[in-house]
Amino acid sequence: MPQRKKRKRTLESSINITNMIDVVFTLLIIFMITAPMLTQGVQVNLPNANAENLEIDQTVIEISITKENEIFIDRNPVPLSEFPREFSAVFQNRFDTPIFVSADREVPYGFFVRVISEIQNAGGVRLGFLTEPLEN
Helix, strand or coil, rough: CCCCCCCCCCCCCCCCCCHHHHHHHHHHHHHHHHHHHCCCCCCCCEEECCCCCCCCCCCCEEEEEEECCCEEEECCEHHHHHHHHHHHHCCCCCCCCCEEEEEEECCCCCHHHHHHHHHCCCCCEEEEECCCCCCC
16 A cells, blocks of 8 residues: 655634624624614604703603503503503602603693693602703
8 A cells, every 4th residue: 555645734723703703793783773673662742842951860650641642651551541550550669759741742631631630649749741842
């Protein structure tokens, strides 16, 4: 048998990072597409008012009312018939927590006052009303 010439194998110390770069760019694109979808909230067409911005350094309870008279407590839909019970459950043991109310400008005044009345009946007195700034 003829003798084969043995080649010395040398180890290559470089890392092929092409696949890793592909994965990183794919993840970046996924995050760029999904990031705007992470902003959640209730779409409300707020009335305009000339008011100062509030700086709040604690958690708040957010009540939103849409033009279809749908009520949301912290982005969770609640029917008006269940609102007093649901709000009392959320507000329980959080009496110092401010309550921000945002209502669409097309919400009937009577409906808005009814929701405010239920909040006050549950003991909510630190109320804030969200508005859009006036345009010049």
